[in-house]
Amino acid sequence: MLSYIKRLFPLLLCILAFACKKEGTNVVAQEGTSGTLSANVSSVTVTQDNASDSLITFSWTPASFGYQAAITQQLQFAVAGTDFASPISVAVDNGLTSYSFLGSDLNTTLNKLGLSFDSLTTVEVRLSSSIADSFAATYTDPIQIKMQPYSTASYLYVPGDYNGWTFSTTDALISETSNGIYVGIIDFSSGGSFKITPAANWNTSYGAGATSGTISTSGGNITPPSAAKYQITVNTTANTIVYELQ
Numbered sequence: 001m002l003s004y005i006k007r008l009f010p011l012l013l014c015i016l017a018f019a020c021k022k023e024g025t026n027v028v029a030q031e032g033t034s035g036t037l038s039a040n041v042s043s044v045t046v047t048q049d050n051a052s053d054s055l056i057t058f059s060w061t062p063a064s065f066g067y068q069a070a071i072t073q074q075l076q077f078a079v080a081g082t083d084f085a086s087p088i089s090v091a092v093d094n095g096l097t098s099y100s101f102l103g104s105d106l107n108t109t110l111n112k113l114g115l116s117f118d119s120l121t122t123v124e125v126r127l128s129s130s131i132a133d134s135f136a137a138t139y140t141d142p143i144q145i146k147m148q149p150y151s152t153a154s155y156l157y158v159p160g161d162y163n164g165w166t167f168s169t170t171d172a173l174i175s176e177t178s179n180g181i182y183v184g185i186i187d188f189s190s191g192g193s194f195k196i197t198p199a200a201n202w203n204t205s206y207g208a209g210a211t212s213g214t215i216s217t218s219g220g221n222i223t224p225p226s227a228a229k230y231q232i233t234v235n236t237t238a239n240t241i242v243y244e245l246q
Contacts, residue, residue, distance in 0.1 A: 032138035035061035037127045043120065043146040046110065051103040056145070059098040063129035063138045070094050072130050077109055080122040080144055088112045089128070110149035111177065120146040154178040156234060157200055160221075161192020167200040173234055180237040185246060187229040193221035196234060196241075206234075215239050 037060045044055050058075060065071070071094050076087040088109050092099050101109075115121045122144050130137035156173040163169045173184035173196075188194070196206040196215065207219030215222065216239060224230060224243060231244040 032129060032131070032135065033064045034129065034138035034140050035063050035127065037125065037140040037143055039125070039143060039145055041145070044106065045120070045148045046103045046107045047150050051107065053103050054100045055103045055106055057098055057100040058125065058127075060127050060140060062097060063127075065131050065135070069131040074128040075099060076126050076128050076139075077113060078124050078142075079113055079115070080124050084124070084126070084142075092127075106147075107149045107152065108177075110147055111152065115147065115149050117149060117151045120148045123147045152176070152178050154182075154198075156182045156184075156206075156236075157197045158184070158186055158194055158232070159197065160188070160194025162186070162188055162190050162194065170200075173232060180235060182234045182236070183231065185229065185231050188224045189227055189229060191227040193223045195221060198236075206236075206239075209239060213240055213242065215241050 037058060040057045040059075041055075046055065062073075063071060073092040073094060073096070074089040075092055076084060076089050078084040078087045090099075090109060110123070113121075113123065115123070123146070124142040124144055126142040127140045128137050129139075154175050156175075157167060157170050158173060159165045159167055159170040163171070171184060171186050173182035175182045186194075198204055204217060206215040206217055206222075208214075208222045209216040209219055215234065222241070229246040231246055233242040233244070234240070
């Protein structure tokens with residue numbers, strides 16, 4: 001019996017070795033290797049006239065993580081010299097190796113950076129690539145592009161007793177992105193009431209709504225909570241007004 005087991009043992013080893021080979025090779029993610037990024041222009045000025053045009057195209061070689069991974073890609077924008085401390089990121093679909101910006105989309109991104117409307121600012125752009133939170137993202141070397149956005153701000157005028165109901169001296173509320181939310185500080189220390197107009201005329205005006213904290217184009221004069229200075233937030237989509245004592 002012992003002799004039989006000794007003869008069988010080499011056969012068992014062969015079977016075990018064959019079974020191990022059949023398991024295959026495990027795929028292990030490696031530390032990522034970044035690609036390279038380029039752009040087709042070195043300077044861009046965005047205007048209302050070219051807002052619907054394709055103004056800049058970024059192209060890149062993809063990052064590598066050792067296997068065909070689903071890569072999350074982002075183009076990141078930052079003012080030159082800030083070391084991407086607070087970048088503005090734009091998501092790019094996995095598999096793409098180029099991305100073009102319409103003027104309007106680029107303008108939104110540049111306005112988030114707070115760039116000057118009056119002159120070109122040097123902006124750094126890089127591509128971030130990652131496969132999971134547990135793996136460090138890779139970044140291309142940044143490229144520099146001079147960029148200038150245009151202002152999308154709009155205003156509401158606030159004539160009232162505090163300024164003699166005169167448009168030439170009225171204070172205004174501003175919406176930086178024209179999203180319907182307007183903010184500004186008005187001093188009502190002298191008391192009285194006011195109205196809100198989208199232009200420096202009386203063609204359309206907002207007055208007091210039917211309930212507290214609302215406005216209406218058919219309402220009468222608006223009276224602030226008290227004679228004081230307030231930060232006012234007006235939402236022309238929801239037709240609301242909020243006061244914050246200053």
